[in-house]
Amino acid sequence: MKLDGSIALFQYWNRLRAGRPAPKRSEIEPADIKTLLADTFILEKDARGEAVFRLAGTRLCATYGRELKGFTFASLWKEKDQRMVQRLAYGAFDAKSVVVIRYRGMSRAGRFIDFELIMLPLDGGFEHPRCLGVVSSFEKPFWLGADAIIESAIDTVRVIDPDREPFFLGNRPAIAVPPLAPSQIALTQGPSRGRRIRHLIVLEGGREN
Template sequence: MGATSAGAAQVEAGKPEAAKPGQPGAIRLDGHFGRGRRAAAPQLDAMQLRLDDPDLDADLKFALDYWFRKRAGRLAPSRADIDPVEIAPLLPRVMLVDVSLDPVDFRFRLAGTGLFKIHGAELTNKRALDLEPPAYGALIHRLYCDALSGRAPMAHRLLIECETRRSAFLRIILPLSEDGATINRLLTVESYADAAQDLRDCFEEARLSASRS
């Protein structure tokens, strides 16, 4: 179970056409899950998508195109380059992540209100490894490590399966750099299409299942 890493060469090759946020899209539930009876323990997985994948919906294409424009030929934009007014429709599903090194760690400086609705908890000031269920925190930490080492945007379809339900959502990780040489923050945007309530129920069941383990 795992997501593949993308090289920086994919960034230019996968640069999308400009898009406008807020356009809905379906999220497919295919992945690495086994067929047949669902396991009692929650399963989580992430499938990396090409940056030009047609499944990347309008919100994530908009975020990626915005990142490219603000990058202006550098390694990555800085935090100061990101104007919340210019990405206002995305803000409820935006997370700003501080990167620490030695050891590598990730802490949420800002988490939108839409994330609270999905996870049922305030995420600001928490670490990626604090996310519930623990398997989800470990997965997100690993994806952030991949983005840090790849020094380039990464898009994923994340899948979560519990005993009674399964759901999925799309996510993009966009690196930020203050000095043009070191990735010191990550900006993420999530997209749930019309599956937000089902996804919230799935996370709640996963958390309860993990707490009983």
């Protein structure tokens, strides 16, 4: 984690959970994270099993030029990354993983900007799996919020076990995301070249421009 928004939300979440896999949704007090609310979101798993936005902050919605509530999380991403982000969301829902994604957004006018996103699991019970997150931009260009981001591509992914990995590993190399979807990787490269992290296998690669 490199950006203040990710670090602040992680620290708040970590205090709330107090050694548990995740805090309850009812324990989140908006007033405690009021400086982050405009960029925060909550995902939930819908009846189809997809990760959808239950809530999204005003600045986050402005960044994407639409009200995100009810939209699928995967709809923000390039087609090649959609299966990956779904699986990462399921990791937060089901395995109580902490996930950090660095990605590049492309605006309607063809501008580019890098973001950091963190997903933090919430205990909503078996029937209501959810996660809390925040999106932070590495820069604050004048056009952000006016020229909507229409597509995003994953750069790197880090899956963190907060009970086993020290928080201050900000300089630990992240894992570059390969250009192929996970199912294609399995067919073309095989598992021997992958690195297993919990329920994920990640292979070396790079972002497509």
